[in-house]
Amino acid sequence: MKVAVFSTKPYDQSYFEKYSSNYDCSFSYFDTQLNQDTASLTAGFEAVCVFVNDKIDENTINVLSTNEVELIALRCAGYNNVDLEAAKSKNIKVVRVPAYSPAAIAEHSLALILTLNRKTHKAYNRIREGNFSLNNLIGFNLYGKTVGVIGTGQIGSTFCKIIKGFGCKVIAFDIHQSEALAQLGIEYQTLEEVFKKADIISLHCPLTPDTKHIINKQSLALMKDGVMIINTSRGALINTADVIEGLTNQKIGYLGIDVYEQEENLFFKDLSEMIIQDDFILRLNSFPNVLITSHQAYFTKEAMDEITLTTLENIKAFSEHRELKNEI
DSSP states (O other), X not given: OEEEEOSOOHHHHHHHHHHGGGSSOEEEEOOSOOSTTTXXXXXXXXXXXXXXXXXXXXXXXXXXXXXXXXXXXXXXXXOTTBOHHHHHHTTOEEEOOXXXXXXXXXXXXXXXXXXXXXXXXXXXXXXXXXXXXXXXXXXXXXXXXXXXXXXOSHHHHHHHHHHHTTTOEEEEEOSSOOHHHHHTTOEEXXXXXXXXXXXXEEEOOOOOXXXXXXXXXXXXXXXXTTEEEEEOSOGGGBXXXXXXXXXXXXXXXXXXXXXXXXXXXXXXXXXXXXXXXXXXHHHHHTOTTEEEOOSOTTOSHHHHHHHHXXXXXXXXXXXXXOOOTTBO
16 A cells, blocks of 8 residues: 655654554655645555644645545544545545553643743753853742643543642543543533633643634633643644733733644744744744743654554555544
């Protein structure tokens, strides 16, 4: 089976090459994103393998169908970048990696919290320049703080357990409540109550029409002054303009994001010698209380192994006409 792998970075290719010898597939790697302008590259392939910032909309799918592509294999959990109805209408199957390493993303969320709070990134840079001053490096104890978790799937649940270990009071919102978490002392409350009560809010919900811009001017107005907001889920959960206003008027005390609504034009690229044209990201970078990482929360050895193997198994199942257990 011939598979075109898009948005390929050197580490993606190395992991595929590590395991692909055990699978009867031929892989061709493209560093470009898959979209309607690059979809012509899929001619002669039976399947495409894509990532979070590939744009598989109706126009892209029409080209895939014309080129007789039969499978879209996502090497991620989220699928908001795929027009599922268009794929179904063209009889193109879509599979994903529903879970790979919840601990990786949950731990990165904690890393953002601790770094923002204790300013270890700033201390590191100071010390390297011979500045041993503690001025403006003061943080706060996590112990006893109220942490609001929005979304308690596998990643959110893992994060709840980790942050509870710091002695935090953990409150959560999810349309599907976990009895196991409740037994551990996680308190489910309404979304409004979570916004009002939390000192730290961590987002772990999928991007859907209901959750798009869940952090906005109205929800920010409910929150405590100086709230910390962490997002390692999907960029569009946050209305960036409203968050910039919240940072400017000091409603938001700390912001840690590993995802960004317009990240497809920025993340996973080296733009250090270019003029960045995104005014929002430049504005966010101007705040001393904002920490941005480039969609790396998932990026551990364990997660990459699981992502690659699950993707390969999904493709193999399709090629052997077996049940697609990870079909969307």
